[in-house]
Structures are given as structure tokens and as C-alpha cells.
Amino acid sequence: MKPKIEDVAKAAGVSPTTVSRVLNNRGYISENTKNKVYQAMTDINYIPNDLARSLYNKKTNIIGLIVPTTKNPFFGEIAAEIENDCSNRGYKMLICNSLNNIEKERKYWEMLRRNQVDGVIVGTYNRGILDYDQHQLPTVAIDHYLSKNIPVVGSDNYQGGRLATEKLLESGCRYIIHINGPGELETPANYRRKAYEDTMNKRGQEPVTYEISGVFDQVEQDRIIRQVFDEHPHADGIFASDDLLALNVLREAHKRNIPIPEKLKIIGYDGTETIRTTAPHLSTICQPISTIAESAVAILQKQITDMLPLEKSETRHPVSFHKGSTV
Amino acid sequence: MKPKIEDVAKAAGVSPTTVSRVLNNRGYISENTKNKVYQAMTDINYIPNDLARSLYNKKTNIIGLIVPTTKNPFFGEIAAEIENDCSNRGYKMLICNSLNNIEKERKYWEMLRRNQVDGVIVGTYNRGILDYDQHQLPTVAIDHYLSKNIPVVGSDNYQGGRLATEKLLESGCRYIIHINGPGELETPANYRRKAYEDTMNKRGQEPVTYEISGVFDQVEQDRIIRQVFDEHPHADGIFASDDLLALNVLREAHKRNIPIPEKLKIIGYDGTETIRTTAPHLSTICQPISTIAESAVAILQKQITDMLPLEKSETRHPVSFHKGSTV
DNA sequence: CTGAAAGCGCTTACAG
DNA sequence: CTGAAAGCGCTTACAG
The missing domain is CATH 1.10.260.40 (lambda repressor-like DNA-binding domains)
Incomplete structure (x- = not known):
């Protein structure tokens, strides 16, 4: 015993x-x-026994993190950073990989509630899951609009979209296509597109945006990429809204013997440590992952300790450009 | 209320x-x-309230996972797989990124104990932390020898090392160097080296192994890689014990204008999904990550439900070869 | 400076 | 088929 x-x-x-x-x-x-x-x-x-302690104190010092999957480098890194920050502040972290499955996600929310977590950080798309009006649990969303009263933290997507487009323009591109990842409608990531379109319009260029709707659907992604190349053989720049997508575009370009960056320039988005070490040649917009993590945890902790009611807020952290050899 | x-x-x-x-x-x-x-x-x-429930039942249905960091694709993927399996079996997961820091790791172990986790899966190097004789908590190690009575799960490292070496030999290499990651002495990963050396000896070739000791030490890693090239300008094959390392070797080869695979063939180890999508050109030995995860969880659950005393066991899962363009 | 008692939110013998 | 009571391992007023 x-x-x-x-x-x-x-x-x-x-x-x-x-x-x-x-x-x-x-x-x-x-x-x-x-x-x-x-x-x-x-x-x-x-x-x-922290169980007994927490039961009495009504405070577990546990927070929940819901992400699509830590297999994805962006979320793997953000999860690691968030966990570090939590650990430094005396919080433990229950991790949930929702796999973008709404039913799984609903269960995770219930699980976290049953386990009396002090707060939740969410990086998934899940409109309709939360009961907006009476959502009490301290919550912070990463780059997702969950509800009108949940703070959002992320990179400055508009700046990122503009920066990407400008870099392409600066290096001489005129015929620039934008390819969007899935589910970005409900996220601040749609500002990347907006910024791209605004920037193009301002220069008198016509914006062309493709959207990939299927989540985790490699086949559809490949199909759309081929479609872009088929329909725009004279495009000289592609702005892909994430790095994995950008790398696929790059691969298709190689297949078609299109010289990069001479005939076509490519720029991605995210700039994770993983991508920058495994594919440093890819030019990309880097999100400040550790800053995002830190600020998400800080905002969450403030909610928890001040017992503030949830309040809408949006925190955007500046991005930076990583120059590889594709632009 | x-x-x-x-x-x-x-x-x-x-x-x-x-x-x-x-x-x-x-x-x-x-x-x-x-x-x-x-x-x-x-x-x-x-x-x-699961706290109250768990307090009474003396069972939390929570397990702890300790890894160096989910930033690393291998651990990011294994963490995601383990969490999935746990979730399917009704377990929740507290995640701990030890950053290979022994003090942090010690604290994580205590934290997990205080939180009454039902069991722990460990993927870190931490000899000396556990009190071997009286370690009661159900535990499974991933590719690490923690103690004489803790089951180990991993890929078949010997087979992997042999396969890598044979692939190089088959494709004509004779002067093959092996570069080892850090901290592999206390892990089954040293069988990769053993297999490499055995295989080389059997063919009458002299094995040459370099070791990188510093954990997460990019500078030292780069230094050693340059040293390998300097000291063995005529090497025609390199077997690197992980993919990130292999990619660095590849990069150095490019810098030195060594044509790959004509003059030099390179093969890595791990074969994560991330690497296979971001760097599919890298030939590598793929660990069956989801199988490893699944079997770790299964073994842990068996310990938990049968309340078996810890017992040494070693489970090795077969690896496979991913052919890129570097071999 | 220290202790007996009540309570955190549940569950399970035990009795009916 | 249902309920009153005790207990899981802590903590904190309250009293001394």
C-alpha cells in the first residue's frame, strides 16, 4: 500500500x-x-496524492491541448513548446490528437471536463462543438475562431500573406498562384489569402486562388497541384499556404522539368524547425512557434488565475522570411 | 457551481x-x-468528476509518456500513435518532454507518481533515475534499457543495421562508414552498429564507426560530419543512424560537390512519415512506428490490468527499406 | 505552535 | 430494486 x-x-x-x-x-x-x-x-x-489534493482544491494544474495530430511538424513543435511552458509554470498537459474528427473532438472535450482540467488550448477546427453561450472553461485557440468569446493566438497571417506575395513580386514574378490548405475558412489563416489577393490587386495583377478542401487527403492535394500546373502552365510564382503543400508543388515542378527558381518560384508557410532542417532549400514564411506557444499559455494562465470571464481577443505575432533557393 | x-x-x-x-x-x-x-x-x-472517481477506485486511466521532445519527428509520430492507441483503450495521456535533461526527467517521474498514473511509457535515456529494485509502476520502454525488469519495445535494430549495410554493399559500396547518434550506448540502437560491424567483417571489409556524443548538439554533429569527409575522402557509402543525421551528411556531400549516389551512397534510419514526405529522396530504414506504439501500449495495458510484476522482455519489430535516390 | 472534525465528489459493501 | 453510512487521501477553518 x-x-x-x-x-x-x-x-x-x-x-x-x-x-x-x-x-x-x-x-x-x-x-x-x-x-x-x-x-x-x-x-x-x-x-x-495529487488527486486528493486537487479534489479538495478544485484545481488540478492540468491543462488540455487539442491538436489535429502531433505527427504534423507544426503541431508537434507547438505541442512541445506549450508543454515546456506549462511545465515551467507548474502545469501538466493532457494531450489530445483529434485527427480532425469531430466526434473524437467532442469526446476529448468531455474527457477534459471530467478530469477537471484548469484550461484548454485548442488548435483544431471545430465549430459547433462548443456551447458558445455557456462555455466556462478557460480556453485559448491557436489560429482558430472557435467562438466569439475565446481568445485567439497566432502568427500575423495578413502580414505573412503579404510578405510571401511581395517576396515573389520582388523577385520578378507576375503570374502568381495561391494554393490554400483545407478548412481555412474558419481560421485566421484565411487572411493569408486575403493579403495575397489584396497585394496582387494593388499591383494590378489578377489573383488566382485554389483551395484544397479534403483534410489529410493526399490524393486530392496531388490532384489539385496537377490541376494548377495544367491550367496555368505560365505561372511563375506559387504561394502555398503550408510547407508540406509547398514541397509537393516543388516535387511536381521537378517532375515536369520546370527549373526552380528560374522558371517558377515557390514559397511556403510555417517554417518549422523540422522543415528548415530537412528542406532548407524551401523558401517560406516562418511562424514564431515558440512565441505563439508562450503567449497562448500566458493568456490561458491569466484566465485561470484571474478567473476572468472569457473575452474575445486576438494576438498576432510577426512572421519572418526564410530564404531558401526556391525564391 | x-x-x-x-x-x-x-x-x-x-x-x-x-x-x-x-x-x-x-x-x-x-x-x-x-x-x-x-x-x-x-x-x-x-x-x-473523474478525480473523485479515481480517488476512490485507485485507478486514473491516465498514463504518462516521457520523450525527449515531440519536436523530433520520430517522437512526434510515436507520441501521436501512442495517444491514439491509448484513447481507443480509454486511457488519457500526460505528455512529458524531458529535453534529455535528467533533472527534468526526475521531476516528471515524480509528477506522474503524484498524479497516480496507471503506467508510463518512456522513450528517454535515463539510467540512474529509476530505483530499479523497488520500481512498482507499470512501465514500458521504447528502445531503451532502463532497468533489468522493464520491458523494451522497438524496431529490430540488428536487422536494421544489417539491412542498411547490405543495401549499400549490394549497390556496390566497399568503403562504408557508419555514423552513430548520441547516447546510443544504453539503447538497443547500438545493435545497429553491431550489425553494421558484423556485416562488414563478414564481407572482409573494415568497419569504421564515428560517434556523435552531444545530444541536440548541431554544431558537434556538423563537425563530425566534416571530419568523416576529411578523413575518408574515398568512402563510397555512409550509414547514418538517423534520418536527420543522414540529411546533414547529404548536405555536406552536396557542398563538396560529391555526386550522389554515383560517388557516394547514403542511407538513414527511422523513416518517419514526415521525412518520407519532406525528403523522399533519402533512402532509409523505416521503423514500423505505429506497430511499435501499439505494442508498447498493449504491453503496458497488460501489466496494468493483470497487475503483473514487472518482467524483462524485449520485443523487436521488423524494419523495411525505403528506396530513395541516395542509394 | 498543534489537533479533531468536516468536507472535496465519488463508490461500494451492507441492510432493507 | 433502493438508501444511509463509511471511506478514498487530502486540506482548512476552528478551537485550543
């Missing part, structure tokens, strides 16, 4: 109350008693 | 005992009562 406070108390010859007090450094306890208790704790190898 | 069982009981006009019983589907309850209770639960929006 695992030792409990009572056992420590017996071993130290004091009451459970006293043990609890030294454990929590609360109230006045004589040095002597303190030492006896510490001694007893190590003697019997006592480890406090 | 969150509604509790008592509130449901009141709303349904029954006792808390009865509510608990319908909640757990235990004992006989009349259909009528059941319905009243269900009705009451939805009426007042009741969500059970």
Missing part, C-alpha cells in the same frame, strides 16, 4: 493536520516538528 | 447511491428510475 499522510503522521508522531501543513508550508510549525516530518516522509517514501 | 451527484439525485428524486449506480451501470435499477436519472443529468448538465 502506498503510504499516505496518516502514515507520515504516525511515523513522525504528529497529526495529519501538521503533516499537511509542512507539506504546504502553511501556518506556523516549529523547526523541530518540520524536520521530524520531513524525516518521516523520506523514511517511508511518501509521495503526495 | 458545477452540479454533482447529489444535485442529480435531488432533481431525479432518488438517492446519490442510485445515481451512481445508473452512472456505472451497476446492480439492478428499474427502467423507470434509470430514465428519471438520465433526464435529470441532462437537465442540469451533469458531468462526472
Whole structure:
């Protein structure tokens, strides 16, 4: 049987109350008693039960993180950063890979509630899951609009879209296509598109945007990429809204023997550490992942400790350009 | 205030005992009562408190996962797979990124204990942390020897090392170098090296192995790679013990204008989904990540449910060869 | 400075 | 088929 406070108390010859007090450094306890208790704790190898503690305190110091999947480098990195920040602040993290499955996600929300998490950080698309009006749980969304009263954190998507487009224009492109990832309608990522279109219009160029609707659908993605090449054989620039997509575009270009960057320039989005080490040749817009993570955790913690009601807010962190050899 | 069982009981006009019983589907309850209770639960929006439940049951259905960092594609993918398997079996997962920091790792172990996790899956190098003799907690290690009584799951490293070496030999290499990642001494990954050396010896070739000791030390890694090229300008094959390393080798080869695969063939190890999509040209040995994850979870669950004492075992899953253009 | 008692939200013998 | 009581391992007023 695992030792409990009572056992420590017996071993130290004091009451459970006293043990609890030294454990929590609360109230006045004589040095002597303190030492006896510490001694007893190590003697019997006592480890406090946080379940009991949390039950009483109504605070678990656990937060939930819901992402599509940590297989994706962007979410793998953001998850790692968020967990680090949590750990530094004394929070633990329950992780949920929703696989963009609405039913799974609904279950995760319930699970997190049952486990009394102090808050949740969400990076998935799930309109309709939350009961907007009476959502109480402290929550922060990463690049997703979940509800009118949930703060959103992300990169400055408009700046990113503009930057990508400008870089292409600067390096001489005139016939630039934009390819969008799936489900970006409900996310601030649609500002990437908006910025692209605005920037093109301002220069008097006609914007052309393709959308990939299927989530995790490699086949559709490949089909659309081929379609772009078929329908726009004279395009000289492609702005893809994520790096994996950009790499696929690059691959198709190679297949068609289109010299990069001479005939076609390509720029991606995300700039994860993984991509920058495995494919440093890809020019891309880098999201400040650790800053995003940090600020999401900070905002969440503020909600938790101040017990503030949820309030809409949008935090955008500046992006940067990584120059590879595709632009 | 969150509604509790008592509130449901009141709303349904029954006792808390009865509510608990319908909640757990235990004992006989009349259909009528059941319905009243269900009705009451939805009426007042009741969500059970798993903390209280777990406290009583001495079972949390939570497991801990300790990895160096999910930023690394291998661990990001294994974490996602493990979490999926857990979720399917009704377990939740607390994730810990130890960053290969022994102090952090020690704290994570204590945290997991305090939170009464049912078991732990570890993918980090941490000899000396566990109290071998009296380690009670169900535990499974991924490709690491933690203690004489903790089961290990991984890819068949010996087969992998042999396969890599044979592929190089088959394609004509004779002067093959092996570069090892850090910290592989205490892990089954050292069988990759052993297999390489055995295979080379059997063919009458002299094995040459370099080791990179610094964990996460990009600078040292680059230095060693340059050293390999400097000291063995006539090498015609390199077997790198992970893909990120292999890609760095490839990059250095490009810098030196060494044509790949004509003058030099390169083969990596891991074959994550991420690498296979971002760098499909890299030939590599693929670990069956989802199989490894699945079997780790299965073994852990068996320990948990059968309450077996920990027992040494080693499970090796076969690897496969991914042919890119570097071999 | 220290302890006995009540309570956090559940569950399960035990009794009816 | 249903309920009152005790207990899971803690913590914190309250009293001394």
C-alpha cells in the first residue's frame, strides 16, 4: 500500500493536520516538528496524492491541448513548446490528437471536463462543438475562431500573406498562384489569402486562388497541384499556404522539368524547425512557434488565475522570411 | 457551481447511491428510475468528476509518456500513435518532454507518481533515475534499457543495421562508414552498429564507426560530419543512424560537390512519415512506428490490468527499406 | 505552535 | 430494486 499522510503522521508522531501543513508550508510549525516530518516522509517514501489534493482544491494544474495530430511538424513543435511552458509554470498537459474528427473532438472535450482540467488550448477546427453561450472553461485557440468569446493566438497571417506575395513580386514574378490548405475558412489563416489577393490587386495583377478542401487527403492535394500546373502552365510564382503543400508543388515542378527558381518560384508557410532542417532549400514564411506557444499559455494562465470571464481577443505575432533557393 | 451527484439525485428524486449506480451501470435499477436519472443529468448538465472517481477506485486511466521532445519527428509520430492507441483503450495521456535533461526527467517521474498514473511509457535515456529494485509502476520502454525488469519495445535494430549495410554493399559500396547518434550506448540502437560491424567483417571489409556524443548538439554533429569527409575522402557509402543525421551528411556531400549516389551512397534510419514526405529522396530504414506504439501500449495495458510484476522482455519489430535516390 | 472534525465528489459493501 | 453510512487521501477553518 502506498503510504499516505496518516502514515507520515504516525511515523513522525504528529497529526495529519501538521503533516499537511509542512507539506504546504502553511501556518506556523516549529523547526523541530518540520524536520521530524520531513524525516518521516523520506523514511517511508511518501509521495503526495495529487488527486486528493486537487479534489479538495478544485484545481488540478492540468491543462488540455487539442491538436489535429502531433505527427504534423507544426503541431508537434507547438505541442512541445506549450508543454515546456506549462511545465515551467507548474502545469501538466493532457494531450489530445483529434485527427480532425469531430466526434473524437467532442469526446476529448468531455474527457477534459471530467478530469477537471484548469484550461484548454485548442488548435483544431471545430465549430459547433462548443456551447458558445455557456462555455466556462478557460480556453485559448491557436489560429482558430472557435467562438466569439475565446481568445485567439497566432502568427500575423495578413502580414505573412503579404510578405510571401511581395517576396515573389520582388523577385520578378507576375503570374502568381495561391494554393490554400483545407478548412481555412474558419481560421485566421484565411487572411493569408486575403493579403495575397489584396497585394496582387494593388499591383494590378489578377489573383488566382485554389483551395484544397479534403483534410489529410493526399490524393486530392496531388490532384489539385496537377490541376494548377495544367491550367496555368505560365505561372511563375506559387504561394502555398503550408510547407508540406509547398514541397509537393516543388516535387511536381521537378517532375515536369520546370527549373526552380528560374522558371517558377515557390514559397511556403510555417517554417518549422523540422522543415528548415530537412528542406532548407524551401523558401517560406516562418511562424514564431515558440512565441505563439508562450503567449497562448500566458493568456490561458491569466484566465485561470484571474478567473476572468472569457473575452474575445486576438494576438498576432510577426512572421519572418526564410530564404531558401526556391525564391 | 458545477452540479454533482447529489444535485442529480435531488432533481431525479432518488438517492446519490442510485445515481451512481445508473452512472456505472451497476446492480439492478428499474427502467423507470434509470430514465428519471438520465433526464435529470441532462437537465442540469451533469458531468462526472473523474478525480473523485479515481480517488476512490485507485485507478486514473491516465498514463504518462516521457520523450525527449515531440519536436523530433520520430517522437512526434510515436507520441501521436501512442495517444491514439491509448484513447481507443480509454486511457488519457500526460505528455512529458524531458529535453534529455535528467533533472527534468526526475521531476516528471515524480509528477506522474503524484498524479497516480496507471503506467508510463518512456522513450528517454535515463539510467540512474529509476530505483530499479523497488520500481512498482507499470512501465514500458521504447528502445531503451532502463532497468533489468522493464520491458523494451522497438524496431529490430540488428536487422536494421544489417539491412542498411547490405543495401549499400549490394549497390556496390566497399568503403562504408557508419555514423552513430548520441547516447546510443544504453539503447538497443547500438545493435545497429553491431550489425553494421558484423556485416562488414563478414564481407572482409573494415568497419569504421564515428560517434556523435552531444545530444541536440548541431554544431558537434556538423563537425563530425566534416571530419568523416576529411578523413575518408574515398568512402563510397555512409550509414547514418538517423534520418536527420543522414540529411546533414547529404548536405555536406552536396557542398563538396560529391555526386550522389554515383560517388557516394547514403542511407538513414527511422523513416518517419514526415521525412518520407519532406525528403523522399533519402533512402532509409523505416521503423514500423505505429506497430511499435501499439505494442508498447498493449504491453503496458497488460501489466496494468493483470497487475503483473514487472518482467524483462524485449520485443523487436521488423524494419523495411525505403528506396530513395541516395542509394 | 498543534489537533479533531468536516468536507472535496465519488463508490461500494451492507441492510432493507 | 433502493438508501444511509463509511471511506478514498487530502486540506482548512476552528478551537485550543
